Amino acid sequence: MLTHVLCQYCGEDSEMEYDFQQKYFHLYFIPFFPLKKKVSVCCENCYSVFEGKYIDQAIQVKLNRVTERHPINTPIWTFSGIILLTLLISWAIWQSDRHSLVETDYIKNPKKGDVYFVEHSPKEYTTIYSTWRVDKVDNQNVYFTYNDTSVTKYTKVFSILSNNRYTTKKGILSRKKIEDLFKKDSIISITRE
Ligand SMILES: [Zn+2]
Structure with missing residues (x-):
């Protein structure tokens, strides 16, 4: 919660609730890797919501101060695709290695x-x-x-x-x-x- 911020809509000295939405790149509904977090603030007085670049400069400064103190982590599931792909490639390499190991044994x-x-x-x-x-x-x-x-x-x-x-x-x-x-x-x- 941000306190004592001037709402750019109702002009009141208000409290504002903030929210970060993690955006991610996906392929066939599998999250591949995280993109930027989309930030929004909501005025507790008039319930106006401001997003990203539409957030007032003064509010943005306060927001940055809060997130420096309490960093927002990027959830691991946004990397699912990358992790899956890495596992798949490792498996394929392991498979091809194993194949040639068997044949190396046959030749010896x-x-x-x-x-x-x-x-x-x-x-x-x-x-x-x-x-x-x-x-x-x-x-x-x-x-x-x-x-x-x-x-x-x-x-x-x-x-x-x-x-x-x-x-x-x-x-x-x-x-x-x-x-x-x-x-x-x-x-x-x-x-x-
Ligand atoms: Zn307001």
């Missing part, structure tokens, strides 16, 4: 039946995608059967996964070599049943 400890999704560039500006299936693993090497088919779009690789496509093309790569290929993203991903 290969197992019969693993399927590697691979990318080659046989010629400049040409990229093809195919899969390799692990047949056997020993201390040094990984033994593969390569898929007979390759495709030119990564999204199409899922159409060439059937077991009868692995027939004659065999290969042996050192365990060190496959870790290199994985680091260079020539081995894009690995699946294990």
